Amino acid sequence: MRVSVLAAAAVVSVVGAGVAYAALPKDKALAIMHSRHEGMEKIGDTNKLLRRELTSSAPFAPAVKSGAATIFDLSKRASGWFPAGTGPEMGNTGAKPEIWQNQKDFQVKLRNFQAAAAAFNATAAAGDLNAAKARYSDLNGTCKACHDTYRMEMHH
Amino acid sequence: MQGVPRHLPDGDAPLTGKQPVWDLPVRLVHWTLAGLIAFSWWSVHNHHTDWHIWSGVAVLTLLIFRLLWGFFGSSTARWSGFIRGPGAVANYLRGGWYGVGHSPLAALSVIAMFLAVAVQVGLGLIAEDEDGIYTGPLAGLVRIETSDKARDFHELWFNVILGLIVLHVAAIIFYRLRGKRLTSRMITGKGDLDARAAPMRLGKWWVAVICLAIALGISRWVVAGAPPFGP
Numbered sequence: 001m002r003v004s005v006l007a008a009a010a011v012v013s014v015v016g017a018g019v020a021y022a023a024l025p026k027d028k029a030l031a032i033m034h035s036r037h038e039g040m041e042k043i044g045d046t047n048k049l050l051r052r053e054l055t056s057s058a059p060f061a062p063a064v065k066s067g068a069a070t071i072f073d074l075s076k077r078a079s080g081w082f083p084a085g086t087g088p089e090m091g092n093t094g095a096k097p098e099i100w101q102n103q104k105d106f107q108v109k110l111r112n113f114q115a116a117a118a119a120f121n122a123t124a125a126a127g128d129l130n131a132a133k134a135r136y137s138d139l140n141g142t143c144k145a146c147h148d149t150y151r152m153e154m155h156h
Numbered sequence: 157m158q159g160v161p162r163h164l165p166d167g168d169a170p171l172t173g174k175q176p177v178w179d180l181p182v183r184l185v186h187w188t189l190a191g192l193i194a195f196s197w198w199s200v201h202n203h204h205t206d207w208h209i210w211s212g213v214a215v216l217t218l219l220i221f222r223l224l225w226g227f228f229g230s231s232t233a234r235w236s237g238f239i240r241g242p243g244a245v246a247n248y249l250r251g252g253w254y255g256v257g258h259s260p261l262a263a264l265s266v267i268a269m270f271l272a273v274a275v276q277v278g279l280g281l282i283a284e285d286e287d288g289i290y291t292g293p294l295a296g297l298v299r300i301e302t303s304d305k306a307r308d309f310h311e312l313w314f315n316v317i318l319g320l321i322v323l324h325v326a327a328i329i330f331y332r333l334r335g336k337r338l339t340s341r342m343i344t345g346k347g348d349l350d351a352r353a354a355p356m357r358l359g360k361w362w363v364a365v366i367c368l369a370i371a372l373g374i375s376r377w378v379v380a381g382a383p384p385f386g387p
Contacts (some may be wrong), residue, residue, distance in 0.1 A: 041288075043287075044286060044287040046287070048288035048303070049300065052300065056387055
């Protein structure tokens with residue numbers, strides 16, 4: 001009984017995803033692109049604050065902690081930021097079409113980012129600044145790895 | 157200057173055969189700078205922002221070296237040897253100047269280029285990219301908003317440098333059409349001189365080494381993030 005409910009739920013969600021994939025309405029696509037842009041911008045702004053804290057002679061631990069938590073939270077939301085149909089063909093964006101041409105590679109890079117954000121957040125939450133610096137550097141590597149291939153300049 | 161026949165700023169004066177005009181440090185700085193500006197442009201447009209930043213640091217080293225060599229180097233490298241007032245520029249345009257090295261008019265171009273590149277390096281040192289992934293070595297000394305503005309100005313200011321490069325190349329073509337080969341002078345260091353011009357006095361090699369050591373030292377300090385190595 002329970003298994004069949006789960007199976008039914010799985011079928012419904014797969015079908016639902018398929019439908020969403022097939023026809024993402026324009027207003028919905030634009031809304032996702034907007035929150036993606038806002039989210040990425042927030043990650044970038046937080047990253048700038050974190051860099052200044054972590055490279056200063058006396059980093060302020062609470063600022064590192066809250067910045068790490070912000071990026072960790074946004075990194076989880078990033079899973080929903082790149083459905084098919086939200087590329088440059090839909091509107092002004094910094095996301096390159098290659099994202100949807102190399103989905104496998106893109107998803108790996110996205111997961112690497114999410115894992116690095118989680119690891120950084122864990123060290124920052126524990127107040128271990130030395131470990132946080134190392135994990136922050138890893139995190140930056142994952143940003144760079146993805147942006148080098150999949151981000152283009154966005155003209156406002 | 158009554159009695160002296162008016163002649164064009166160069167080209168038709170009595171010549172003395174190939175004489176030294178530019179020393180090796182001046183030529184090396186010139187061509188390395190040209191190469192680094194091209195490389196900086198290419199690297200930042202091809203996802204090599206890290207190389208772009210190192211290229212900028214190399215340009216900084218060149219500028220510091222050239223600044224010092226302008227005080228302690230060969231006669232044609234010295235600021236005091238070629239920076240002249242508007243009267244001298246007017247005199248040059250009337251054909252009353254003969255000498256070795258930068259003419260009073262060319263000196264204006266040298267100063268403009270030097271200052272424009274210095275401003276560009278200064279902006280780059282405190283800039284950061286839009287995503288906060290790359291920062292200039294001194295970005296930590298200024299506020300985030302300042303770094304972001306510096307990046308925008310850094311991008312715009314490149315057009316000033318581009319304009320000066322266009323002017324520079326146009327001037328070289330203009331002189332070439334009038335029979336004066338400036339490019340080969342900057343490669344070989346030698347050129348035909350007006351017989352009345354005083355010959356170049358060559359700087360000392362060990363002074364160049366000291367200038368370079370100072371330039372490298374200051375650049376290293378900047379790369380470390382300045383003050384006592386960091387903000």
